[in-house]
Amino acid sequence: MTHHHERTAGKVALITGAASGMGASHARMLAVHGARVVITDVADEAGQDLVREIGEDRAYFIHLDVTDYQAWEQAVEATLERFGKLDVLVNNAGIFTAGSIEDATLDDWDKTLDIDLNGTFYGMKAALPALKKNATASIINISSIAGVTGFKNRAAYSTAKWAVQGLTKTSALDLAKYNIRVNSVHPGSVETPLTANLQRGLGQVPLGRAAQVKEISSMIIHLASDESTFTTGASFIIDGGETAGNNLRDDQ
Ligand SMILES: NC(=O)c1ccc[n+]([C@@H]2O[C@H](COP(=O)([O-])OP(=O)(O)OC[C@H]3O[C@@H](n4cnc5c(N)ncnc54)[C@H](O)[C@@H]3O)[C@@H](O)[C@H]2O)c1
Numbered sequence: 384m385t386h387h388h389e390r391t392a393g394k395v396a397l398i399t400g401a402a403s404g405m406g407a408s409h410a411r412m413l414a415v416h417g418a419r420v421v422i423t424d425v426a427d428e429a430g431q432d433l434v435r436e437i438g439e440d441r442a443y444f445i446h447l448d449v450t451d452y453q454a455w456e457q458a459v460e461a462t463l464e465r466f467g468k469l470d471v472l473v474n475n476a477g478i479f480t481a482g483s484i485e486d487a488t489l490d491d492w493d494k495t496l497d498i499d500l501n502g503t504f505y506g507m508k509a510a511l512p513a514l515k516k517n518a519t520a521s522i523i524n525i526s527s528i529a530g531v532t533g534f535k536n537r538a539a540y541s542t543a544k545w546a547v548q549g550l551t552k553t554s555a556l557d558l559a560k561y562n563i564r565v566n567s568v569h570p571g572s573v574e575t576p577l578t579a580n581l582q583r584g585l586g587q588v589p590l591g592r593a594a595q596v597k598e599i600s601s602m603i604i605h606l607a608s609d610e611s612t613f614t615t616g617a618s619f620i621i622d623g624g625e626t627a628g629n630n631l632r633d634d635q
Contacts, residue, residue: 400476449502555616571622
């Protein structure tokens with residue numbers, strides 16, 4: 384039965400890095416709103432726990448390292464076998480490495496670009512044939528505010544996240560003919576396991592705090608649903624005002 388509050392009823396969504404943090408929150412909220420969710424991650428145990436929590440009838444776990452293109456093709460195939468279609472792709476898996484170009488290692492650079500950027504491209508490419516089959520479909524790429532501004536001490540991360548924004552806008556142009564929307568989401572400071580040990584200054588954040596994961600998931604619901612059928616090529620900043628201007632300057 385479909386309820387009017389189920390904003391993503393009937394949708395099948397594949398989320399990467401969905402075993403923890405924001406990805407897990409997106410999966411939970413999509414399921415609450417009636418979607419069937421494919422939880423993919425390299426963390427098998429946490430992913431399978433989340434499937435049990437959401438319910439095996441509407442959640443399914445697939446081991447997927449986003450840097451492995453062949454694994455991507457298999458994951459899309461397994462999704463079609465399990466749920467019959469794929470409407471929504473959320474490219475959420477990501478890592479950050481610290482360092483300016485002066486101290487970032489070549490290894491950090493390669494690893495960050497591989498997961499955060501190549502993983503997103505591979506996902507879009509592998510999912511495309513399945514997404515094309517629907518009347519409308521949505522790709523949601525998780526970037527960061529490090530993908531709309533410069534970001535101290537994050538040379539590789541910021542580069543990857545800017546590139547994700549470029550790939551998003553370019554693909555919005557290319558995939559519009561299939562009625563596939565492509566948008567990017569740019570969270571600011573969010574409380575997740577990724578950032579649990581990070582010393583962050585929040586003085587630049589007008590709202591004066593980090594976000595809870597649900598405050599990002601509500602945008603994912605909007606972009607996954609048919610509420611956003613005219614929305615493509617857009618970048619959604621959810622940062623408590625962090626990039627709105629200089630919050631530290633306060634001339635009297
Ligand atoms: N937390 C923040 O403040 C913040 C801010 C802006 C953007 N982001 C972005 O949001 C996304 C989610 O971040 P989070 O804070 O929830 O992180 P998280 O570490 O809690 O979750 C990331 C998940 O990705 C998985 N993962 C790592 N490498 C992978 C790979 N190669 N293949 C598949 N899965 C892999 C991890 O196992 C983990 O479950 C990331 O892209 C991150 O860059 C986070």
